[in-house]
Amino acid sequence: MAEQLTPEQAKELQEIAKLAPEEQKKRLPGFLKKLSPGQIEALKQMQTQPTQQCIFCKIVSKEVPAKTVYEDNDIMAFLDIKPANPGHVLVIPKEHYQFLSQMPDNEVAGLFKAVKKITSAVFEATGAEGVSVRQRNGAVAGQVVPHVHVHVIPRFKDDGVSEDWAPRELPEEQFNEIQKRISGKIKELAPTIEEAPKEEKGKKKKLPKVPPRLP
Numbered sequence: 001m002a003e004q005l006t007p008e009q010a011k012e013l014q015e016i017a018k019l020a021p022e023e024q025k026k027r028l029p030g031f032l033k034k035l036s037p038g039q040i041e042a043l044k045q046m047q048t049q050p051t052q053q054c055i056f057c058k059i060v061s062k063e064v065p066a067k068t069v070y071e072d073n074d075i076m077a078f079l080d081i082k083p084a085n086p087g088h089v090l091v092i093p094k095e096h097y098q099f100l101s102q103m104p105d106n107e108v109a110g111l112f113k114a115v116k117k118i119t120s121a122v123f124e125a126t127g128a129e130g131v132s133v134r135q136r137n138g139a140v141a142g143q144v145v146p147h148v149h150v151h152v153i154p155r156f157k158d159d160g161v162s163e164d165w166a167p168r169e170l171p172e173e174q175f176n177e178i179q180k181r182i183s184g185k186i187k188e189l190a191p192t193i194e195e196a197p198k199e200e201k202g203k204k205k206k207l208p209k210v211p212p213r214l215p
Contacts, residue, residue, distance in 0.1 A: 003038030014099075014138050056147040060094045067175050069121075069183040074107065075114045077186075079179055080151070082167030087126040087154040087178045091115050098146045099137045115150050121185035126178070128154035132161070 005013065009031075016027045032040065058064040059078065066078035069089060080088040093111050097103050103111070119131050134151040136143040155161060 003036055003042055005035075005039055005042065009035070009039070011140070014140075054096060054145070054147050056090075056092050056145055056149065057096050060092075067179040069179055070114065070118060070186045072114075074110055077114065077118050077152075079175060079182075083170065084132075084151075084153045084161045084168075085126075085128075085156065085159055086168075086170060086174060087122050087128070087182060089118055089122060089152040089182065091118055091150040091152060093148055097148045100135060100148050101137070103148060111148070111150065115152060117186060117189050118152050118182075120189055121182050122152050122154050125181040125185040126154040129157055130155035 016024055059066045068078045070077040074094055077089050077091040080090050091114055123131055132153040132155055
């Protein structure tokens, strides 16, 4: 019968998961020796059913609807249903990883290449004075969904957004409008993140609108 890990064991497992693959191989055998048969069975169940229980994996597979603003072969971006501000976007890899450190380097590069473009789109589509980009790993860091995701949050003066924001309820019409504006801006910036054309020599790059630098 499956038996849950203790909080201390769960924390140790999270620490191991953040390590490089070679370090994980060194630490994991010692950790497993300390577990009961029931706890090992629980781990096996977690490994065989991670995507079946993951809400973001269900969004990727279209089992759960989302207000999508960008999608390609590897990346998906959609509006957070409990946003810090209107235009708050979540950017995720389609492949299931719980922690950023588990992702191959090339996939991390692709994820943040998309984040960069989406940040520019959010700046312009929302008229934001700033944009916060946040990525959390593990429950103690504030990660709620155990699937790598990056928050792109438009910011405004005195918007009251803190590290732990108070979610806002938005009407469907506002969700639809901000979805249209951000996805449209992303299409303007590049047809797809991976296939953006190379800049011509000597041609000045168009920069997104950003707030003036303070002294």
